[in-house]
Amino acid sequence: MLEIKNLHVEVDGKEILRGIDLKVKAGEVHSIMGPNGSGKSTLAQVLAGRETFEVTAGEVSYEGKDLLEMAPEERARQGIFLAFQYPVEIPGVSNTYFLKAALNALRKERGEEEVDAMDFLALIKDKMKLLGMDETLISRPVNEGFSGGEKKRNEIFQMVVLEPKLAILDETDSGLDIDALKIAAEGVNSLRSPERSFIVVTHYQRMLNYIVPDAVHVLYEGRIVKSGGKELALELEEKGYSWLEDKTATAVNS
Amino acid sequence: MIEATQVNKDTDPYLSSFAQLQKELEGKQPPWLQQIRQAAISRFSDLGFPTSAQEEWKYTEVAPIRRTAFKPAAYENNGLTIESLTGLTFGNLQCPRLVFLNGHYSAELSSLKGLPETVQVKSLAKVLEQHPDGVEPYLARYARYQDHPFVALNTALFQDGALVHVPKGEVIQEPIHLLYLSTGAEEAMAIHPRTLILADGSSQVSVLESYVGLQEGVYFTNSVTEIVAAENAVVDHYKLHQESKGAFHVGTLQVHQARDSTVRTFNGTLGGKLTRNEVNVVLDGEGAKCDLDGLYLISGSQHVDNHTRLEHAKPHCSSREMYKGILGEKASGVFHGRIVVLPGAQKTDSKQTNNNLLLSDEAQISTKPQLEIYANDVKCTHGATIGQLDPDALFYLRSRGIDEPAARSLLIYAFASQVVNRIKVDLVRTELDNYLFSWLPEGHLIREAV
Numbered sequence: 113m114l115e116i117k118n119l120h121v122e123v124d125g126k127e128i129l130r131g132i133d134l135k136v137k138a139g140e141v142h143s144i145m146g147p148n149g150s151g152k153s154t155l156a157q158v159l160a161g162r163e164t165f166e167v168t169a170g171e172v173s174y175e176g177k178d179l180l181e182m183a184p185e186e187r188a189r190q191g192i193f194l195a196f197q198y199p200v201e202i203p204g205v206s207n208t209y210f211l212k213a214a215l216n217a218l219r220k221e222r223g224e225e226e227v228d229a230m231d232f233l234a235l236i237k238d239k240m241k242l243l244g245m246d247e248t249l250i251s252r253p254v255n256e257g258f259s260g261g262e263k264k265r266n267e268i269f270q271m272v273v274l275e276p277k278l279a280i281l282d283e284t285d286s287g288l289d290i291d292a293l294k295i296a297a298e299g300v301n302s303l304r305s306p307e308r309s310f311i312v313v314t315h316y317q318r319m320l321n322y323i324v325p326d327a328v329h330v331l332y333e334g335r336i337v338k339s340g341g342k343e344l345a346l347e348l349e350e351k352g353y354s355w356l357e358d359k360t361a362t363a364v365n366s
Numbered sequence: 367m368i369e370a371t372q373v374n375k376d377t378d379p380y381l382s383s384f385a386q387l388q389k390e391l392e393g394k395q396p397p398w399l400q401q402i403r404q405a406a407i408s409r410f411s412d413l414g415f416p417t418s419a420q421e422e423w424k425y426t427e428v429a430p431i432r433r434t435a436f437k438p439a440a441y442e443n444n445g446l447t448i449e450s451l452t453g454l455t456f457g458n459l460q461c462p463r464l465v466f467l468n469g470h471y472s473a474e475l476s477s478l479k480g481l482p483e484t485v486q487v488k489s490l491a492k493v494l495e496q497h498p499d500g501v502e503p504y505l506a507r508y509a510r511y512q513d514h515p516f517v518a519l520n521t522a523l524f525q526d527g528a529l530v531h532v533p534k535g536e537v538i539q540e541p542i543h544l545l546y547l548s549t550g551a552e553e554a555m556a557i558h559p560r561t562l563i564l565a566d567g568s569s570q571v572s573v574l575e576s577y578v579g580l581q582e583g584v585y586f587t588n589s590v591t592e593i594v595a596a597e598n599a600v601v602d603h604y605k606l607h608q609e610s611k612g613a614f615h616v617g618t619l620q621v622h623q624a625r626d627s628t629v630r631t632f633n634g635t636l637g638g639k640l641t642r643n644e645v646n647v648v649l650d651g652e653g654a655k656c657d658l659d660g661l662y663l664i665s666g667s668q669h670v671d672n673h674t675r676l677e678h679a680k681p682h683c684s685s686r687e688m689y690k691g692i693l694g695e696k697a698s699g700v701f702h703g704r705i706v707v708l709p710g711a712q713k714t715d716s717k718q719t720n721n722n723l724l725l726s727d728e729a730q731i732s733t734k735p736q737l738e739i740y741a742n743d744v745k746c747t748h749g750a751t752i753g754q755l756d757p758d759a760l761f762y763l764r765s766r767g768i769d770e771p772a773a774r775s776l777l778i779y780a781f782a783s784q785v786v787n788r789i790k791v792d793l794v795r796t797e798l799d800n801y802l803f804s805w806l807p808e809g810h811l812i813r814e815a816v
Contacts, residue, residue: 184761184764185768188764188767189767201759205779216814217766
């Protein structure tokens with residue numbers, strides 16, 4: 113589904129990603145872990161099409177197409193979804209309007225009929241229940257005045273409504289209490305299917321108790337320095353990230 | 367009478383217009399008004415046109431108005447019918463309305479169906495000709511021609527306009543629409559519409575004043591509106607102008623509020639080449655409340671200058687002011703909001719906001735909030751912002767599949783709707799929304815989305 117080859121990314125002339133290789137097949141869940149500043153969020157945003165980052169080398173193919181050539185909205189319409197680490201507040205645009213516009217943009221792309229306001233409300237009702245969303249949130253402006261937890265939950269809610277093929281979760285778990293974390297994980301798990309893939313970017317292992325990954329990758333200083341199964345996450349949790357510094361030092365010396 | 371030898375040549379044509387108008391109005395206006403007009407034209411002659419050397423006009427150059435030889439506007443109806451107005455912005459509102467063509471009342475285009483007979487909604491010229499006593503205590507008593515050349519000019523030269531008088535205790539549900547149309551004749555015209563809105567004690571009324579240019583062309587609208595809200599009255603007032611691209615629009619809204627009255631004003635500028643809006647409110651009775659809102663939505667080389675002055679003269683009054691500007695291309699704007707709290711106006715609660723959204727690097731805005739407080743127990747705040755569309759918000763919308771033009775429009779709409787949503791009268795709010803949808807790129811998508 114997704115293949116990243118030798119991806120190099122700069123921001124303001126500083127190289128953040130220094131040659132990423134990653135292959136995600138349909139139905140798989142990959143977790144990207146790593147210390148702060150290792151480039152995890154950059155990778156997530158580059159995949160969604162953030163233009164502040166400059167891709168200087170490498171390629172990304174998504175379902176056989178050149179992802180880097182696509183505008184952010186085109187990627188979304190092709191089934192890519194990014195759950196933001198810091199969801200943006202948009203005063204004056206209600207959640208309902210926003211999500212309905214997004215859903216209809218996607219449906220139009222798929223050649224499906226657009227939903228009207230009534231159908232839309234019916235469609236989201238169950239999904240709100242699944243995520244324990246307060247019904248008043250949906251009529252409020254997008255993320256405005258939401259707590260950190262409410263914002264993250266809203267991202268998962270959008271994901272569940274938009275049903276992407278490839279969902280990228282950028283530190284969705286950070287700052288969530290265990291109840292909120294379980295709900296978010298439940299949202300993800302409800303979508304898991306052989307056709308759908310996830311990239312779960314996280315700093316902590318805890319999320320992976322609920323969303324069990326097929327592969328775990330450790331990102332450090334812009335490179336994937338280690339890949340493994342779900343047990344790698346536990347190892348990281350135990351040892352922290354400090355061993356990485358020794359490892360790179362060794363790598364440089366050898 | 368005016369001396370034949372004038373020092374200020376720019377004002378001369380207006381002095382001749384005045385002399386001509388006085389002849390025409392012989393026997394059609396009361397002596398008290400004639401005296402006021404005489405004083406006003408003298409004052410205009412003394413003051414002359416403002417220049418950018420004056421602080422109040424620093425960023426708005428009215429030389430193009432001064433230099434143009436405008437002719438007094440004549441009534442002209444080139445086959446306009448009620449049906450032909452329906453396509454205009456604010457032309458299709460199903461409510462009682464008076465229509466004016468080039469500042470003159472048009473009986474055939476007006477209809478007051480559904481309005482209670484106790485309410486007076488009339489051509490001001492007719493009122494002044496037939497029974498002027500009722501307006502004598504109010505007309506030209508509030509808008510200060512003594513200080514302002516354009517108010518003086520209007521006072522001296524207005525030929526017609528509207529009177530809306532709601533008697534004590536009467537509550538009018540339907541908005542009353544005053545539609546001032548400019549037909550855009552070949553010769554540049556000057557139009558001086560005059561509106562007087564009187565809300566007696568505990569009455570309630572909504573008035574929409576709209577100014578619309580029917581054709582591209584150069585003309586000059588110089589309007590003055592006075593609102594007098596008596597004790598416990600409620601007045602919603604909307605002024606929306608969509609003058610033609612070559613038009614000059616200078617307007618003063620003067621509001622006087624008695625005890626416990628509520629006035630909500632909304633000032634929307636959509637058209638015109640050069641616009642100067644002045645809104646002056648005097649809160650002259652305890653417990654009076656005022657909302658002072660505005661939206662300017664301009665592009666091309668349009669220039670809009672909004673000057674507001676809120677005077678808290680008595681204790682326990684509150685005011686909320688929100689002006690929002692959206693400026694594209696090479697448009698330029700000015701916001702100057704002054705709040706004055708007079709000695710003794712304790713417990714004043716006043717809040718002013720001016721937010722501006724610049725859609726291009728060449729658009730400009732100058733914003734100046736100003737508080738003058740002469741009382742010590744008051745709560746006054748003000749804030750002004752100038753910004754561009756938030757790139758993070760744009761990316762967020764696009765990452766959900768909304769294309770860039772629609773995402774931009776959605777953010778612009780959201781910005782505008784924060785002030786548009788404060789409009790209490792559904793009919794007016796919907797019409798303004800419709801205008802926004804037609805103005806914004808991909809606006810039809812936004813309409814569907816919202």
